[in-house]
Amino acid sequence: MxxxxxxxxxxxxxxxxxxxxxxxxxxxxxxxxxxxxxxxxxxxxxxxxxxxxxxxxxxxxxxxxxxxxxxxxxxxxxxxxxxTLTWPSLSDMRNLKTVLPSFNRQSYLTYTDSSExxxxxxxxxxxxxxxxxxxxxxxxxxxxxxxxxxxxxxxxxxxxxxxxxxxxxxxxxxxxxVSANVEDQRAMEKYLGVQFPPGYEYPMGRIPMSVSDKVINEEMKGLTFDGHDLEMTCTPQGRNSAFRNGRPACRGNSSCVPICPIHAKYxxxxxxxxxxxxxxxxxxxxxxxxxxxxxxxxxxxxxxxxxxxxxxxxxxxxxxxxxxxxxxxxxxxxxxxxxxxxxxxxxxxxxxxxxxxxxxMDHLCYLGWGLSNTQGFPYRGPRSGSGIETLRDGPFRARRSAWRVDVGNVGWEWADDDPATSLKDFVNGTNNSRLNPAKEQLFGAELVERLNHFNTRMMRLCYLVEQEPMQENRITLSDTHTDGLGLPRPLVNYRVTDSELTLRGIAAAEETTDLIFDKVGKNYSRFIDGTGYPAIKFNLDGQDHKANLYGAGHxxxxxxxxxxxxxxxxxxxxxxxxxxxxxxxxxxxxxxxxxxxxxxxxxxxxxxxxxxxxxxxx
Amino acid sequence: MSISRVARSGATIGFCAAVTLGLSGRDGLAQTNDVSLAPDMPADVIAGNPIGNYEDYNIYSWLSFVALNWPVGENGQPDVNSIIGQNGDNSTVWETWMEDYQILVEDGEVPPTWQAPRAVPPVCGNTKAQSGPSRTIRHVSSKTGAVVSLTNQADAGPLIDQNGNYVRYEILFNEIMYNYIVQNKLYTLAGLSDISEINFPAGASPFGNEGATEVKASWKILGKGDDPSRFHVATSYVYDQAENTCASEMLGLVGFHIATKTNSAPQWIWSTFEHIDNAPDKGNLNTNKHYSFYSSGCLDNGSTCKANQLPEMPWNPTQSGQTPVQVVREAQINGTTTRINAHFQGALKAVNPHSVWGNYILVGTQYPQKPSDPTDPQGRPFPPYLANTTMETFLQGEVPTSSSSCIGCHSGATASNSGKPTDFTFILSRVTAKD
Amino acid sequence: MNAHVPDTFLTLSSALTGFTEETLIFAQQTADFYAVFEGAYGADTLAQLMQSFQSAVGEGNSPQQAAAHILDETQDKTLAEAARALIVFWYLGQIKSTADPTVLHIPSANFFKQGLTWRAIQAHPPAASTQQFGYWTTPPAALSDFL
Incomplete structure (x- = not known):
């Protein structure tokens, strides 16, 4: 013994x-x-x-x-x-083998050269x-x-x-x-089936929709994709909508990722x-x-x-x-x-x-962003409070990945680091945001007005595309790189284009973005071929696609x-x-x-x- | 004229009625007799907003402190025939106010009437009390992270003094606030839902109405190395609800917040006082003085103790002999405030050189510079950050949203069953009774 | 508070940014834009900026015209660039670092919080809102209130 x-x-x-x-x-x-x-x-x-x-x-x-x-x-x-900000651009990927040794030295996650x-x-x-x-x-x-x-x-x-x-x-x-109204969620039953037993109530009531959410929801009315209505639902959120367990209600600091300064978020x-x-x-x-x-x-x-x-x-x-x-x-x-x-x-x-x-796996994020005709006043409220949940299930899942759409409250921050990017454009006469094509240099009242005009209309959709599990997307131990304790760092092999199911999900996200912005305003989503913008290219049904992808943290x-x-x-x-x-x-x-x-x-x-x-x- | 006094109804005006403040501008304090010790709360500051005059607000704070700590007479009223500190220490007006836990009743219960004798928890009846404790300090021992639990600081954790004892916190409020809560049944979830907007009465000038006032006191157990004659003292039952234990202790007042709602400050005026033996300034640590929360010889693994760090978990106030928190004051008290402190301390010591009240200093006063700014419900508080070393020990500093700002934090106070603002008090965030 | 900040710095900054001096004074209470800008660009450049502005105003120009004059690169490129950097500093809290002048940095958390960009778009800096629960369900105050 x-x-x-x-x-x-x-x-x-x-x-x-x-x-x-x-x-x-x-x-x-x-x-x-x-x-x-x-x-x-x-x-x-x-x-x-x-x-x-x-x-x-x-x-x-x-x-x-x-x-x-x-x-x-x-x-x-x-x-x-x-x-990831030093990952080679798509057109540079043929150089991956030459770039990788230096990348792997600096990155905790090291990569095989068959990674995409x-x-x-x-x-x-x-x-x-x-x-x-x-x-x-x-x-x-x-x-x-x-x-x-x-x-x-x-x-x-x-x-x-x-x-x-x-x-x-x-x-x-x-x-x-979690703050949510169960009725909001039950309204999705016709798309998602039953998710709650009878009589269930959430611990706290919903966190209400932002102005920006309401604008998009209103203007999207009548649109459908793959036979499902495009409509928004208040997201159940692990943030307080009342004082609970010694923590205050959310005050919309818009920084849930990366930090809630008041601990309203669990x-x-x-x-x-x-x-x-x-x-x-x-x-x-x-x-x-x-x-x-x-x-x-x-x-x-x-x-x-x-x-x-x-x-x-x-x-x-x-x-x-x-x-x-x-x-x-x-x-x-x-x-x-x-x-x-x-x-x-x-x-x-x-x-x-x-x-x-x-x-x-991760939820592969496809970002769709643009300007709405109506001011939605983003950069206010919880970072994301609503989403399109209607397309999370349906017969289409036999041929393409499903996704939900996280609708952001922080304008183009994720997409292009706005409002900082457009501010610098308007002051310095550059056009990185594509909102200053005439490369004007502004100051004073004109600067305020231009900045306000665009930034109060910015919208960003994040499609969380369900990535198909693939045997070869895997973690092993690196033989060559260690951490400060002498332990091996992870060696990652990671690819996206081997799954047609996943790619069709990404293509559906692109299509939906066009559909939405045709109705709501103007689509500014774009493919960026630059260092630090990991991207894939693929062909589906004879059509070429290129897409930048972002991580969901999942x-x-x-x-x-x-x-x-x-x-x-x-x-x-x-x-x-x-x-x-x-x-x-x-x-x-x-x-x-x-x-x-x-x-x-x-x-x-x-x-x-x-x-x-x-x-x-x- | 920048500060108005509360008009006292009835015939007992006495000593204070003649007090009219003639302060204006920065030289006001040169004539020390302009500001007298009086038992009446100031009603409001006539503000030169935006920006305002910081000195006026600091005088307002001291007048409030003196009035609230005035010797208490009958029915919780100030004894106008006495003067603060004439016998060294005295029992005070605010200590007769309603305690937060008295209105945080169980389902179906009703808060006690104003000035009703306080019920003593049964377990305290077994305590061998020295000469009848005047009050009961309650604390819960396990729920942590609470904005207000009675051994944890707001948004942080406990403060442990140099003797290894936990500091205790107490929250009380005046009759105006009590009446508003009771009349609107805000001690129940139903009451909190029914009311359209929570809006406590404000102190007003020139009419002199008194406004809703809340105080928070921090107490340390007086023990080894402490000189009780330097503190305002209360013998108290220290009751632990979770463990159902009770002890009679001699407590010394180490920190004191006053928050008053006024017409000029719908975000309330926030005054904070400390005992002078609490902790040294960060810039002046070479001192042999005895502090309640600082030891000049404090070493941790051979190196000097890191200041203002939360104690290791688990936190349990019933355990004695725990590692003290090393405290320093991060921001020096500003020059204007220091001058006003010297003035009032002098006036208090003039009444009696052994007055305990002369051992307290104002750390600062936070007020809204632009109270009706449509872009900022906090009204642009000044100073932007303000902390008491015994109550916001761990949140001192100048980091936006995280570092201590009275208005910043309290403007986020909501009901316990919704996001409805509770007009800057967290008491109503802890209501559990249904109706 | 901020007794060391010359009025001309505030009127110049107000003309460049489009915000009132009152708003700039509030910002100065926790983030000393004046002192940090002086540290990064030098007392001479700062004095030249203020002098150039003041003399243009003295010649009967409006503050806006005076600001436009400073920003005109054909007059004085270095000065115009410094003025633009001052605008970016007020708007984003970012300024060239003395350690590495090729990169912009944020001197302290309060500079980020006080950045005027967030006011210009009727919002608030992330992680530094002063609003209450649910404010996001209704449109913000008018733009003029933010200036």
Whole structure:
């Protein structure tokens, strides 16, 4: 007999899943060790807010450490949007092989030369994880999202149905604090089927639509695509619409990504405080897991990790080991894979199915932007509060990817960094925004009026295209590049054009954008062939397409759940088939990326898995 | 003339009726007898907005402080036959006001009547009290991150003093505010839904009506190294609702916020005071003085303690002997305020050299410079940032939206069941009774 | 507050930006545009800008005409470029860095918050709104109120 383990449960990652699970298990009296690879900023968020406001490039990572760029000198580096800014332009892609060595040196995510575009999304490695910079969109998936193979004969089914998750979705909405009116969502039933059991109510009422949303919705009336009406719905949002749980109502700071300065948007910090208050949860920060040690029957016996300190560019580290009855990896779809692959002397574990690291997915964002005839006054209100949900399901899914459209409240900020770009154009006589074709130089009242005329009419649609899972879109360990702790960096192979299903989804987004702006105003969407604008080209039905793609921040699919140990890494409780005391949380377990933003579903699955773990422990 | 006084009805005007302030411009304070100690609240500042005169607002703050801390007589009224601090310390007017938890009733309950004796939690009856505690400080021990819980600061966490004890916070409001809440049943969710707009009565000039006023006090447990004769002291029951424990403690007042709604300031006027022994200025740390929240020898792993950092979790006020928070004041108190402080401290010490009230200083006064700016419901507050080292310890600084701004934060106060603004008070954000 | 800021700097800035001096004074309360601009472009350039503006006004030109005169590159290219940089600074809080003059940077969070661009488009800087819940459901105040 071995000695009593150090803890009941060790959880790796203090983000959405890890913090919630720590709270559930701690409240049930279980002794929990929670490890996070990054530092623990005090929850006052002043440091992050200051870093964001004073940063020159307001990218999703901007508020959060590490602030330096060199991943080989950082103990816990992460993927950064800034790195995609040096990706070669489409016309330059033939040079990828020559550019890659230098790109890979500077980027935490390194790439194979058969990649087409970089993986476009980012995440955070700090206590609280990517909950710091999530948008707050808290949609349930629709019934078809779980049954794509059965219903449309494409992709795969989940080993779960929507109805299995009703209670867990409700718990997730309560923990996060979701604001929505259930009637708004039920109005989508004719398109999306039933998503709520009878009698369900959200914890708080809706966050109302912005002026800009109402203008687009009004002017789009009567338009249809693939037989469905184009109409907007208030998005269920993890932001308060009333004072709740010690947090204020949303004040429309328009910066949900990357930081809510007033904590109206949920993040893991409050759940973590609850978890710590149980007295049963111990948090160790700056702890990077190196590997898991399986014993007889695949049962994981211990977990090894490095605790590090960084000072003056120097990293000192200490090796530690911990035993537990149950191990939980909640370190995100890329870091969790790394831990599995680094285990067993880098031969990997949990990989009988050969699915570990494969099927990396994101919602591929196609941006459509233009000017509306009517002033909508963007740059006001939550960053996004409404969307077009009517095209998330339908018979068309047999031939093309579905999408939802996130309708922005921040003008062309994402598209071309406005209002800064047009301001500089009007002052300096340039035309980067294409709003100053005569290259005028303005000042005073004229400058104000010109800037106001265009910027109060800007609109941006983001189509979140469901990316088909592909075996060759995968994460492995780099043989050549390491981080500051000497651990291998991820090697990514990433392509888009191998999936006709996905490409047809992108083409449908282009078409819909034309349709909308023909009615609403003028389409300014364009293809940009420039460094830092990852793009693809493809031919469909004899027609050439080129599109820039952006990341949704949805990192999905690298340890898919399924029906047995030959087709999947985990079962429908996120338990590893081969290691019965090892659970993998987060969107890495999703077999498909579906048509909703993933956070709510991954939180719901955390509640489901917590029940399994509690049952095991009792 | 820039500050108007509350007109007192009835015959008990006495001492204060003659006070007329002749302050104008920056030289007003040269004639120290212009500003007297009086038991009446100033009603409003006659503002030269936009921009305004900061000095007037600071005088307004001190007049409020003196009036609220005036010796209390019958029915919670100031005792006009006494003078503040004549016996060193005195029980005060504001301490008889309604506590926030008294109107945050359970479903079906009704708040107590104004000035009704306070109910003592049953568990406190078992406490061996020294000479009848005057008040009960309640706190909850586990809910964290709350804008107001009684050991956590707004949007932050707890402050732990040099003796390892948690600072306690208390929120009270005046009768005008109480009447408005009770008459509109704003202590219930139904009342909050029914009212079309929450709009507390404002102090008015020239009529001299008193406005809705809310105060927040921070208290430390007086212990090792503390000299009780330097503080305004209250012996209190410290009651922990979650743990159902109660202790009788001698508390010293370390911080004091006053917020008053006036005609000239629909965003309210925010005054904040501190005890002079709290913490040193960031620029003046070489001191051997004893501070409640600062130790010059504080070391952490061999290096000097980082100031104004939240304590490690978990936070539990019932545990004693926890690691103190090292506090410094980030922004030096400005010159105008310092001069006015010297004036009032001098006047208070003139009454009695041992007056505890002379040990308090005004940190600043935040007011709206352009109260009806259609582009800014906050009315362009000045100073843009203002913090009390005992109440916004961790949010000092000048980072937009995050650093402490009284109006900035309170303008986001809404009902607990909707986004309806509650006119700058977070008390109504914590209502749970249905109807 | 900001006693060191000369009136001419405010009238010049007002003419260049199209905003009232009152709005600029409010901005100066947390972000010293005057001192930082002087640091980046030098006291001489700043003095020349103000002098050029003032003498044009002294000759009977309106502030707008005086501003146009300064911005005319055929008169003095360096001065015109500095004036344009001052406009961009007021509008975006971005100015050339003394460490690397080829890139624009934001000296501190308050410069970003005070950028006039957001007022010119009747909005607010991201992460620094002063509005209340639901303000986004109705159109903003009139443009003239923002100036």
């Amino acid at each position: 071995t000695a009593d383990p150090d803890f009941d449960v060790v959880i790796v990652g203090a983000g959405f899943s890890g913090a919630i699970m720590a709270k559930i298990l701690g409240s049930a009296g279980k002794r929990v060790l929670l490890l996070d690879s990054g530092p623990h900023d005090t929850p006052d968020r002043v440091t992050f807010q200051n870093a964001y406001l004073s940063s020159d490039a307001k990218l999703p990572n901007a508020p959060y450490p590490p602030y330096e760029r060199d991943p080989s000198r950082q103990a816990a580096p992460r993927a950064m949007t800034a790195m 575009i970089p993986f476009l999304s980012t995440y955070e490695r700090i206590v609280g994880g990517t909950s710091w910079h999530w948008l707050g969109t808290a949609l349930r998936f629709d019934a078809s999202d779980f049954e794509m193979k059965s219903r449309y004969n494409v992709m795969v089914d989940w080993p779960l149905k929507l109805t299995d998750l009703f209670d867990d979705y409700a718990q997730a909405e309560k923990e996060i604090g 993040d893991s910090m409050e759940t973590l405080q609850d978890a710590m208050a149980t007295g049963n949860v111990e948090l160790v920060t700056q702890a990077v897991v190196t590997d898991l040690e399986p014993g007889p029957n695949g049962i994981i016996r211990s977990l090894n990790y490095l605790v590090y300190e960084e000072a003056n560019g120097h990293i000192s580290k200490q090796t530690k080991s911990v035993t537990a009855k149950v191990f939980v990896l909640a370190a995100h779809a890329i870091e969790t894979v790394k831990i599995l692959q680094m285990s067993n002397n880098r031969k990997g574990i949990a990989n009988k199915s050969d699915q570990v690291g494969r099927n990396l 990192i999905v699919g690298t340890y898919r759940m399924g029906t047995d140990d030959t087709n999947s890494v985990v079962d429908n409780n996120q338990r590893c088939w081969e290691h019965r005391n090892l659970f993998l949380l987060g969107s890495g377990s999703f077999p498909t990326i579906a048509t909703g933003n993933p956070t709510l579903t991954l939180v719901a699955l955390t509640f489901r898995t917590s029940r399994s773990i509690l049952a095991d422990l009792d």
